[in-house]
Amino acid sequence: MKINELIAAPSELTDTAASKSAVVMMTRIRLARNLASHPFPGWAKEAQRRDVLGRCLQAVSSLTQMKRGLAVDTSDLSEQEKQILVERHLISRELCHGKGGSGIVISKDQSCSVMINEEDHLRIQVLRAGFQFKKVWNTINAIDSDLEEQVDYAFSPKLGYLTACPTNLGTAIRASTMMHLPALVISGQMEKVVRAVNQLGMAVRGLFGEGSDASGSIFQISNQTTLGESEEGIIKHLTGVLNTIIEQELNAREKLIEGEATKLYDKIGRAYGILQNGYLLNSGEAMNLLSLIRLGIDLGVFADSQRAVVDRLFIECQPGHIQHGNKKAAEAGQRDVLRGELLRTEFAKVPSPDFSNAAK
């Protein structure tokens, strides 16, 4: 599979019609692994990095799960192609700006990806639309086991998997979900939720991880601790916290409908009107408007079939995807024009909101 084929194919997250989950948009697990007797990527010399890259590219792309997928040296991708992979949550921003000698393997269905020589030799990731820790864990566990038959992992019986950064030591697992929490944001409760989640040992980040903002009221919530607990224990603990957040979001929605329904309808109606008629939309505003439409779908104001449209647009309205449709490199201002065009076209097909259906 070539990169342009991969880009042309829908990402796992652009087809969420199957996912009826109102709050959890995506479940993701990544494992950090390193090869024994090889220096971590940050300390390795160019030749050592290339050696690891060669071994890992070969081993990972030979896995059943990765068959007919993409396997490339990062430096063979253009900036725009890398940007698109970041926007699909398949690789990290750090990998794009890292040293040479790094690589990427992505499964054909875009649900599994492995970064080679990012912070660790191997960063294995599996993601799925919706709230699906069991399925995701089974998949990544199988990939991890299969890979372990081919390469010798750096492992300490006492500490567990060794990683470049001590915060990942042990299970080296990061389990996370991408959550859509518009009612908690609108009602000003998000700060309180973040504080509580942090106290429970979980991290809350924006859409594209650490340091990114939460446009679209989308948050990534993940475990912080990797040591002293089994993978299953970590996922169970996280799931408990996530269920509480889901409940709080649903309560907040109920309160909005009870107390300030017209204010909410006004927000959703305006979002629809602007998406259908705007000519200049930056990506932050687009995300926030799409978020209100997604909330409208959850409330029954728009048909459930529109969820797949909105979730696809959350990704397609990112700068790299907007850029990609266009042959020439576009400036931010031109991208806002192209984004407006995309959204007008898509929303011309979305019927008007019907608030008489709003869930009470």
Added chain:
Amino acid sequence: MKINELIAAPSELTDTAASKSAVVMMTRIRLARNLASHPFPGWAKEAQRRDVLGRCLQAVSSLTQMKRGLAVDTSDLSEQEKQILVERHLISRELCHGKGGSGIVISKDQSCSVMINEEDHLRIQVLRAGFQFKKVWNTINAIDSDLEEQVDYAFSPKLGYLTACPTNLGTAIRASTMMHLPALVISGQMEKVVRAVNQLGMAVRGLFGEGSDASGSIFQISNQTTLGESEEGIIKHLTGVLNTIIEQELNAREKLIEGEATKLYDKIGRAYGILQNGYLLNSGEAMNLLSLIRLGIDLGVFADSQRAVVDRLFIECQPGHIQHGNKKAAEAGQRDVLRGELLRTEFAKVPSPDFSNAAK
């Protein structure tokens, strides 16, 4: 004619389909007149005011132009009814809050109105949609002459008509137009224009006269001087200034289209989207959105037939009119809901903007 009949009938300004004028929405002239040998209203005792009111009501309502119109003591109208007359530019805010013994006569077609015992004994006004000083002057001149045959005006051969406030002395004429100047506002040139107009001896005010704001980019421009020049001279001088402003507004529109067409389309498109889908609109926002639609009509983005709709809504979205549709007294917040309902209903019938028709 009773007040409820008058309110139910369209105002002169709610039917501007005939007026193709893009910039001048309304032309208006008012004359201040006082009866000889009677103290000005502000100095008169209650009984003297009542005496003047009786004489004037009788004299004014007997005029041909006022036949079958409304003739009432102001105190016989409810607050809401007075508010509606203010919003139709038929009476002043000052009259509503004034002392007792004042009255109103309005012609059946709502183009002529006479306030009795406002600041002066008589404030005669004629208004017409569009830029029509000749027609308006001929009408008001005839009313003035006819009235002079019935009452004895306070007049000094040296000073002209005597008025309660010295700024009106002489011709006691105020000629004004209501101008729609969105491009001058958008391009930040309005302050400069106001300064220049003031230097030419003209006044610039908001939609409802002195001290009101210019929501909807609507300004009233009128003469300041009433002494030392004939009525025709004053109107000619004002017309010259207005023509310059029209030219500047049209130039500003051309520049917006040339330089920042997409920004302008974005503003107009969003305005349309919000009017079609908003649930809460205060009157200031509604005016500003309608202003953008009116600009769109001038640019050919919407059909010319929509001008009558927008000009009607400029008046119907004012608080008194919104309130009137509703039986119970509504608070500002409830009025915003009712305004949203009115605008959504009206704009559901307005076809989408077509920017391929935008005038260049």
